[in-house]
Amino acid sequence: MARLLLTVxxxxxxxxxxxxxxxxxxPAANPFEGQAGAADEGRNLFNETCSHCHGxxxxxxxxxxxxxxLRIHYGDQMADVFHKTVTGGRTELGMPAWxxxxxxxxxxxxxTYLQTVQAP
Ligand code: HEC
Numbered sequence: 001m002a003r004l005l006l007t008v009x010x011x012x013x014x015x016x017x018x019x020x021x022x023x024x025x026x027p028a029a030n031p032f033e034g035q036a037g038a039a040d041e042g043r044n045l046f047n048e049t050c051s052h053c054h055g056x057x058x059x060x061x062x063x064x065x066x067x068x069x070l071r072i073h074y075g076d077q078m079a080d081v082f083h084k085t086v087t088g089g090r091t092e093l094g095m096p097a098w099x100x101x102x103x104x105x106x107x108x109x110x111x112t113y114l115q116t117v118q119a120p
Pocket of ligand 1: 046049050051052053054064065066067069070073081082085086090093094095096098110
């Protein structure tokens with residue numbers, strides 16, 4: 001049974017790779033999309049970890065730090081830009097890299113919260 005499960009999982013991984021084509025990187029996708037519980041948790045995590053630079057509940061007067069305008073600025077690329085920026089940082093511009101500090105789950109929960117506060 002366990003072996004069957006493993007095989008299925010492996011096939012899914014292979015199929016995903018094949019769909020992506022040779023060396024093509026799949027765009028980042030939020031595994032918590034639309035989950036209210038993740039957004040609540042994400043809000044707490046955001047206010048603990050990010051708010052001293054990006055403002056409580058992501059409200060800030062500094063345009064380049066305004067995370068309520070990610071959708072306006074990046075549209076369909078929003079998840080990708082968010083994930084790349086948070087994991088890799090923009091250290092030369094004062095945005096730290098978080099990949100050693102936060103796990104993927106935490107990063108996507110924060111993203112799920114930010115999705116709920118995007119400017120129209
Ligand atoms: C030490 C201050 C600091 C902390 C803490 C911080 N950031 Fe940033 N962040 C910045 C700065 C400064 C920028 C703007 C960089 C620039 O000018 O492009 C930025 C940019 C970003 C951007 C890109 C915004 C855009 O419009 O392109 C995202 C996304 C982001 N931060 C997410 C986060 C998240 C999520 C956290 C918490 C895990 C966080 N940041 C914590 C300073 C910080």
